[in-house]
Amino acid sequence: MTTLVWLRRDLRLLDNPALYHAARRGPVLVTYLLDEKEHSPMGGASRWWLHHSLCALQDELEKRGCRLVLRRGDPLQILEGLVEDAGVTTIHWNRLYEPWAIARDARIKEHFQDMGLEVRTYNASLLNEPWEVKTGQGNPYRVFTPYWRQARSQIAGEGVLSVPPLKGAGQTTASEDMKNWGLLPTGPDWSGGLAWCWTPGEKGALDRFDRFLEEKLQDYAGKRDFPAADAISRLSPHLHFGEISVRDIWNRLQPFEELKSAGESVTKFRSELGWREFSTHLLYHFPHIAEKPFRPEFEAFPWQEDEELLQGWQQGRTGYPLVDAGMRELWQTGFMHNRVRMIVASFLTKNLLIPWQAGADWFRDTLVDADLANNSAGWQWVAGSGADAAPYFRIFNPVTQGQKFDPQGKYIRKWVPELADLDGDEIHKPWKVEKERTGGYPDPVVDLAMSRERALAAYKSIR
Incomplete structure (x- = not known):
């Protein structure tokens, strides 16, 4: 049998x-x-x-x-x-x-x-399945905070299933050679940065979570928004491929919850798991969000198609250091810090007026944690077209964001090495520095103030 x-x-x-x-x-x-x-x-x-x-x-x-x-x-x-x-x-x-x-x-x-x-x-793969969390009227949630309040209350204290003894069947059943599947890049092999950063597989996932609990959890709440601090878990690709159980993660956080030094971080980290659950909840109930705006009025938004600007963004050549650092980190490692993801997404959709779908497509191809629900919901949140979206007038300024979350420019220096010799003030506005000191770094592709006003006018046109 x-x-x-x-x-x-x-x-x-x-x-x-x-x-x-x-x-x-x-x-x-x-x-x-x-x-x-x-x-x-x-x-x-x-x-x-x-x-x-x-x-x-x-x-x-x-x-x-x-x-x-x-x-x-x-x-x-x-x-x-x-x-x-x-x-x-x-x-x-x-x-x-x-x-x-x-x-x-x-x-x-x-x-x-x-x-x-x-x-x-x-x-x-979930703490609550999408159909299990409902409003008082029996409808799906559209706003995160009430969703997560209800979802948290429904999480059962179930134990983690052990690894079972296995008795293999079908020992003569033919299996293909994965080498013939062509999953790995060739001509050229661009995966060196990925191999340096990641250890795919269950052991890699469990080891990474162990290190996070031991070395980073205590500082997570205070440092998670600073990309140079290395204070995040980086579990997202492991979760996407199911190499670690979200139930296991949830349960193993429990002992830290009562610790004064880590309680706030546990709450914050669990809420990030909640955003993952909320994204799946949205995709299940509103499947069109993978391709079309959640808010129908955004169907009329006057997006602009500009292949040159899109390629400059993809290649980390926008002239705005924090944006370019994030895009280069993505290309080299298959990952980008979440704070920086929001900044580069805001820049593409609001400063460049390029459709969020173009950004989502690029992330899908380059992220090791590319997940349809998280990717679609995240891009729409930043673009203003999604459920519980950031107000459209919230346009991340990459300069002030850099000054706030990378004040010494450590993150920028790592990924934009041509600016490494600039000091902490200069590195966020390299266009104000002599050209010979910026190693050929490009001028800004758009003016932030002018492009902000253009974005607000575009939004006003669909209201």
């Missing part, structure tokens, strides 16, 4: 409900299917991460006498073949929440149930 476990973004052994409950029934056939025709394909940085995460998972499963069967193509056809080859009677998977995945999984579930197979699905 073999149970097939279909892994997706749950690439871990600890607290993996589908794997745990399948293993308790008997032999398991564990598979990962690369669906290259999915509605929202992975960007280059995510493909790099997936390759290494699957390699790590393969190793861990083999240590426990279990194989990871890799296949590429249409999931329904592949699953049909595996069911027949291995004598599968039950299929388990952990749920996904993107609109296309919900529709696909529903079709697959119905198909196998019609064949007489048992199909069981589980929650492995």
Whole structure:
């Protein structure tokens, strides 16, 4: 009686409900299917991460006498073949929440149930599933604060599922060689910075969280907005690929909650987990936000298409040091500090008037933590078109933001080395310094005051 476990973004052994409950029934056939025709394909940085995460998972499963069967193509056809080859009677998977995945999984579930197979699905990635948190009128939330107040009250004190003993099935079932999947970049291989910064896989995730608890949690609330402080967890890609359980994170924060030195940081960190949950809640109930504005009036917003300005932003050549530092950090490491993400997004959508979708597309391709819900909701929040969005008139000034959150210019110097010799005041306004001291750094592509007024006038035109 073999149970097939279909892994997706749950690439871990600890607290993996589908794997745990399948293993308790008997032999398991564990598979990962690369669906290259999915509605929202992975960007280059995510493909790099997936390759290494699957390699790590393969190793861990083999240590426990279990194989990871890799296949590429249409999931329904592949699953049909595996069911027949291995004598599968039950299929388990952990749920996904993107609109296309919900529709696909529903079709697959119905198909196998019609064949007489048992199909069981589980929650492995959220504290509360999107349909579980409702207003008093039974509607989805549109504002974070009341959502999180209600969601927090519903979080059950469930324990973390242990790594189950595994008995592998289908040992002769063919598996593809991941090297043939082409997940890694070639010609050129631009992933050196990613490899230097990250250790994909469950062990890398658990080690990173351990270090955060030991070394950074206490200062998180006070330093999280300062990109040079290295006070954040950097768990987002591990969470996206399911290499660590959000339930595990939540529970392991509990002992620190009562500590005077860390209580505020625990509350703040948990609220960031709440924003992750809220983004998924929004995408589930309002699936159009992946492509269209949450607020319909923004359909008429007079965006401007300018490929040259977009490329300058992508390449970190805007002439505004904090913006350029963030974009270069993203390109080299697949990551960007959250405070800086808001600043670069505001600059693109408000100072350059380029549609938020263009920024979201670039982030999807370059971020190792590219997540459809978080990416869409985050960009719309900054652009002013989203749920509980920042007021449109809140336009981040990259100069004053740099002076406030990178006052000595440490972050800028790291990622914009041509400005490294400027002092703390000069580095935020390099256009005021002699050209020979700025190493060819470009002049600003727009005037901040003028572009701010233009953005406010554009917003006024749709009100």
